[in-house]
Amino acid sequence: GGETSSEDAASAEGEKITLRAATGLSPQHAWWAGGMEPWMERVTELTDGQVEFETFVSGELVAVPDEAEAVENGTVDIALILPIYQPDQFPMAEVTMLPLSHSDTMIASKAWKALLESDVELQDGKTFTELQFDQFKVFPISTTQEYSISTTGKEFASAGDVKGTSLRTPSRIHEMYAKQTELNSITMPAVEMYDALSRGAFDGSFYSIADWTGYGFQDLFKYTVTGINFGHFNSFIGMDEDKFESLPENVQEAMEQATEEYFEDSAQIWMDRSEEVMKTNEEQGGEFVDFATLPQDVQDHFNEGIENTWGDYAKLLEDNGLPGTELVKLWRDLMIEQGGEVPQKVKEM
Amino acid sequence: MDSYLVVGIIIFMMIVFLLMGMYIHAVLLASGIIGLILLEGFSILPGLLGNEPFNRVASYTLTTIPLFVLMAQFILHSGLVQDIFYIVHKLSRGRRSLLGTLTLIIGGMLGAVSGSGTATAASLGQVAVPELRKHGYSGPLAGAIASAGGSLSGIIPPSIILILYGVATETPVGALFIGAFIPGVLVMVTFIIAMLFYYRREAKRSPAAAEVQAEIAAAAEAEAQEEKVPVSRLAVSVLMGVVIVATIFGGIYSGIFTPTEAGAVGSVVGLLTALLLGKVNLSFFKASLTETIKLTGMVMLIMIGAQIFGRFVSLSLLPRKLINLLEPVMDSPALVLLLISAILFIMFMFIEGAAVILMTIPVFLPIITALQVDVLWFGVFISVICTIGLITPPVGLSVYAVSGVTGISSGSIFKIGMGFAVFSMIVVCGLMIAFPELATWLPSVSSGKG
Amino acid sequence: MTTFYKLYGYFGVLKKIGLVISAVVALIMMFFITYDVVMRNVFSSSIRGGFEIIQNYMMPLVVFPGLAYVYASGVLPKMELLFAKFSPPVKRILILLLVAIEIFILILVVQFSWGYAMDGMERNTSFPAAGTLYQLWPVFFTIPVAFALIVVENIFLFIKNLVEKDPTFVVEYNPSEEEQIINQAVK
Numbered sequence: 005g006g007e008t009s010s011e012d013a014a015s016a017e018g019e020k021i022t023l024r025a026a027t028g029l030s031p032q033h034a035w036w037a038g039g040m041e042p043w044m045e046r047v048t049e050l051t052d053g054q055v056e057f058e059t060f061v062s063g064e065l066v067a068v069p070d071e072a073e074a075v076e077n078g079t080v081d082i083a084l085i086l087p088i089y090q091p092d093q094f095p096m097a098e099v100t101m102l103p104l105s106h107s108d109t110m111i112a113s114k115a116w117k118a119l120l121e122s123d124v125e126l127q128d129g130k131t132f133t134e135l136q137f138d139q140f141k142v143f144p145i146s147t148t149q150e151y152s153i154s155t156t157g158k159e160f161a162s163a164g165d166v167k168g169t170s171l172r173t174p175s176r177i178h179e180m181y182a183k184q185t186e187l188n189s190i191t192m193p194a195v196e197m198y199d200a201l202s203r204g205a206f207d208g209s210f211y212s213i214a215d216w217t218g219y220g221f222q223d224l225f226k227y228t229v230t231g232i233n234f235g236h237f238n239s240f241i242g243m244d245e246d247k248f249e250s251l252p253e254n255v256q257e258a259m260e261q262a263t264e265e266y267f268e269d270s271a272q273i274w275m276d277r278s279e280e281v282m283k284t285n286e287e288q289g290g291e292f293v294d295f296a297t298l299p300q301d302v303q304d305h306f307n308e309g310i311e312n313t314w315g316d317y318a319k320l321l322e323d324n325g326l327p328g329t330e331l332v333k334l335w336r337d338l339m340i341e342q343g344g345e346v347p348q349k350v351k352e353m
Numbered sequence: 354m355d356s357y358l359v360v361g362i363i364i365f366m367m368i369v370f371l372l373m374g375m376y377i378h379a380v381l382l383a384s385g386i387i388g389l390i391l392l393e394g395f396s397i398l399p400g401l402l403g404n405e406p407f408n409r410v411a412s413y414t415l416t417t418i419p420l421f422v423l424m425a426q427f428i429l430h431s432g433l434v435q436d437i438f439y440i441v442h443k444l445s446r447g448r449r450s451l452l453g454t455l456t457l458i459i460g461g462m463l464g465a466v467s468g469s470g471t472a473t474a475a476s477l478g479q480v481a482v483p484e485l486r487k488h489g490y491s492g493p494l495a496g497a498i499a500s501a502g503g504s505l506s507g508i509i510p511p512s513i514i515l516i517l518y519g520v521a522t523e524t525p526v527g528a529l530f531i532g533a534f535i536p537g538v539l540v541m542v543t544f545i546i547a548m549l550f551y552y553r554r555e556a557k558r559s560p561a562a563a564e565v566q567a568e569i570a571a572a573a574e575a576e577a578q579e580e581k582v583p584v585s586r587l588a589v590s591v592l593m594g595v596v597i598v599a600t601i602f603g604g605i606y607s608g609i610f611t612p613t614e615a616g617a618v619g620s621v622v623g624l625l626t627a628l629l630l631g632k633v634n635l636s637f638f639k640a641s642l643t644e645t646i647k648l649t650g651m652v653m654l655i656m657i658g659a660q661i662f663g664r665f666v667s668l669s670l671l672p673r674k675l676i677n678l679l680e681p682v683m684d685s686p687a688l689v690l691l692l693i694s695a696i697l698f699i700m701f702m703f704i705e706g707a708a709v710i711l712m713t714i715p716v717f718l719p720i721i722t723a724l725q726v727d728v729l730w731f732g733v734f735i736s737v738i739c740t741i742g743l744i745t746p747p748v749g750l751s752v753y754a755v756s757g758v759t760g761i762s763s764g765s766i767f768k769i770g771m772g773f774a775v776f777s778m779i780v781v782c783g784l785m786i787a788f789p790e791l792a793t794w795l796p797s798v799s800s801g802k803g
Numbered sequence: 804m805t806t807f808y809k810l811y812g813y814f815g816v817l818k819k820i821g822l823v824i825s826a827v828v829a830l831i832m833m834f835f836i837t838y839d840v841v842m843r844n845v846f847s848s849s850i851r852g853g854f855e856i857i858q859n860y861m862m863p864l865v866v867f868p869g870l871a872y873v874y875a876s877g878v879l880p881k882m883e884l885l886f887a888k889f890s891p892p893v894k895r896i897l898i899l900l901l902v903a904i905e906i907f908i909l910i911l912v913v914q915f916s917w918g919y920a921m922d923g924m925e926r927n928t929s930f931p932a933a934g935t936l937y938q939l940w941p942v943f944f945t946i947p948v949a950f951a952l953i954v955v956e957n958i959f960l961f962i963k964n965l966v967e968k969d970p971t972f973v974v975e976y977n978p979s980e981e982e983q984i985i986n987q988a989v990k
């Protein structure tokens with residue numbers, strides 16, 4: 005009853021727009037709760053309720069990583085897109101997963117936004133976004149916090165300890181890094197990880213600390229190396245380009261404005277969560293070890309891996325006819341510009 | 354089209370299709386697709402119809418369905434169940450009510466190696482019912498004991514119902530298995546109590562008949578002495594039975610493999626068992642694998658249908674509307690749960706268990722989440738109702754299976770089975786609502802989260 | 804009707820081949836996972852990309868090739884309570900109607916899953932495992948093929964009910980032991 009009459013009233017005023025929005029992630033996930041949800045609320049506010057969102061979370065309508073496809077084929081209008089999960093479709097999106105010497109969520113998020121908005125032509129006169137996400141209207145949101153290595157107890161007292169440690173690897177770049185550093189990589193669905201880890205099926209995982217709570221890892225990990233950084237997972241709010249173009253100008257502007265307003269908050273939530281999680285983990289007997297305090301041979305072993313992984317990734321892209329070297333150099337420069345650090349050899353690339 | 358109207362049309366259509374005798378998967382597919390067309394037009398179909406069949410099937414966690422079924426098939430075709438029952442029969446000689454109790458306990462133990470209630474019930478029907486009858490049990494009571502014992506596979510882990518629930522709700526299957534342990538044992542205990550009640554009543558009503566039966570039993574016993582199963586074979590059966598259970602549970606709890614991988618390892622152990630018992634040949638593989646592919650295909654086809662139906666349910670916003678509708682009673686979760694259990698109990702009476710779980714999760718899960726009811730607890734809870742539904746008329750697959758192998762009419766088994774079901778339902782579900790820890794305590798202890 | 808049954812016989816061979824593929828892949832999957840478990844525990848190294856290969860290649864190949872056989876075997880559940888009470892002519896009309904609806908629905912599934920497979924081929928849809936990309940789209944084609952075979956099965960069923968008097972849900976009934984038992988009990 006009520007819904008229909010309000011629709012009628014709105015259409016009398018002009019055009020009420022209801023957009024179907026989706027994510028496969030849970031509604032508590034920082035990208036939704038701290039990124040896309042406030043963004044949508046702000047868009048509704050800025051348009052005085054002209055735009056409303058009908059939301060579907062936790063894969064109720066679209067599961068991870070099918071969001072991009074769902075936007076393209078019109079199942080939904082707008083979605084939180086996680087391009088790293090589809091390296092076959094978005095091979096260059098993984099660049100943010102390259103390991104670094106130092107960065108944090110804010111640094112990486114700003115660099116990611118800058119990369120998405122960059123006008124540097126990488127290939128055939130096309131920018132990064134034109135090469136990868138041409139079919140989407142892209143609204144940047146933050147990256148995750150940096151990925152760390154955490155184990156359920158195994159410690160790295162020597163380079164020998166690192167070799168043969170079995171870790172879950174979340175992306176192709178981590179696979180490359182694992183190969184470089186002789187780590188054993190395990191792949192496993194995230195829902196099964198807690199079970200398998202808690203029963204000792206393998207040693208640990210690459211993961212971002214702020215993301216632990218989604219799977220209960222704050223109770224599980226006992227040893228985490230901080231101060232070295234295994235990249236940032238990225239995401240953006242994506243909308244079908246044609247759909248965006250068909251929206252009234254004021255709505256388009258509201259969306260752009262909401263992005264600018266909420267971008268930094270969407271990064272801050274990761275930093276806040278990470279602090280909370282670290283506190284809980286320490287209370288449960290977890291230990292955070294600074295990379296710089298590890299034995300020199302361990303540090304060298306990890307650093308060497310970082311340097312080689314950059315080259316490996318660039319080469320992988322080049323082999324597939326993509327501007328790999330150009331891309332990693334652009335990413336390196338954007339990261340450094342925002343305050344990130346990379347090993348010397350990467351600087352010299 | 355107005356979504357209330359569409360939902361109304363689709364629910365009506367589903368009921369008509371079901372009554373007409375349409376396949377369950379086709380009911381789900383047809384209602385889902387027609388609902389989507391009415392709601393959104395044909396343009397929505399490519400995005401949902403094209404990829405859902407693949408996305409639904411391509412799941413590592415779902416390997417448990419073919420592999421646990423394969424394990425059960427290997428074990429059933431190895432003759433292990435018959436041998437174990439033979440031993441139980443020997444052990445309980447002379448104590449008649451004990452045989453019924455032991456049959457139900459064996460049912461529970463078989464449940465620990467089998468994921469499917471129907472398959473276990475069929476084999477219990479074959480081996481247990483003749484024994485029970487020889488010991489003075491009436492046909493219907495013996496049939497009800499075998500059906501109830503078989504149905505326990507539905508709740509005692511591993512269980513296909515729990516796996517499906519875990520996959521559909523992203524609840525770790527291992528935690529569900531552990532959570533189902535105490536309620537599963539409770540269901541078994543209530544079945545035993547109900548069995549003893551019916552047994553006493555029968556004995557009182559017709560003591561003379563029981564005497565006669567007992568005499569026949571004694572004669573049969575003497576006869577059975579002749580056809581002894583060699584002790585060495587029995588030893589292998591017992592040993593392998595213990596090895597299978599120990600491998601699965603030991604493997605999962607010690608971290609050697611995940612509950613998902615347990616299906617594969619269990620199958621290999623089942624195959625080894627059959628090898629040791631000398632049952633492996635071409636027809637063994639043919640029978641086991643054909644049944645496995647059939648059951649897997651059946652479950653997956655229903656899952657695909659349920660997935661598409663689920664997309665329609667989501668887009669119709671029905672769960673949200675139901676929550677709004679339930680707003681006045683949402684403050685008393687117990688009442689809503691009572692309502693949901695009643696609806697599920699009725700659905701499980703008529704429809705096959707896995708199909709009900711898959712059909713109702715899209716509607717009930719959001720309500721459960723809104724009520725802040727523990728998702729793991731709810732999974733165990735509905736699995737209990739589902740297990741009990743295997744022995745209720747008119748669609749009770751366990752009873753059909755037993756009735757088929759024994760020739761005892763399903764109607765007469767249902768009469769007693771319904772008694773088992775109602776008693777167990779009231780006691781176990783009541784206890785679970787009053788003490789949710791029955792399901793949540795063990796998982797919390799074993800994961801160190803307590 | 805002799806030609807009909809002859810044709811149906813040829814079609815049966817096709818379904819059997821599908822069944823054999825599914826069965827063999829199920830066995831492979833069993834050994835593959837067990838091998839992986841052993842390797843991980845004994846040598847603490849697992850098959851690289853094993854989980855993705857099982858999920859994306861093996862599961863669809865266990866399910867889809869055998870699906871037409873499964874469908875024709877009569878194992879799929881339905882509610883028979885009310886149906887059993889109708890007279891044969893009513894049953895026949897109902898079956899024809901149900902089969903027609905099912906054919907319509909299945910053709911939609913074939914059409915759109917075919918479209919999805921073609922689209923996948925165009926995009927060269929692949930999945931990452933252990934650092935490499937494996938082509939995924941060829942597997943997509945098993946789906947329209949499986950459902951198309953079920954459509955064919957339904958066409959046979961439709962013709963049979965149209966021509967012959969006894970209403971039936973399966974063209975040729977070869978129930979397994981367990982099914983025979985259950986079906987007997989339902990009656």
Ligand code: NA
Binds near residue numbers: 469
């Ligand atoms: Na079981």
Ligand code: NA
Binds near residue numbers: 701702742743744745
């Ligand atoms: Na029932």
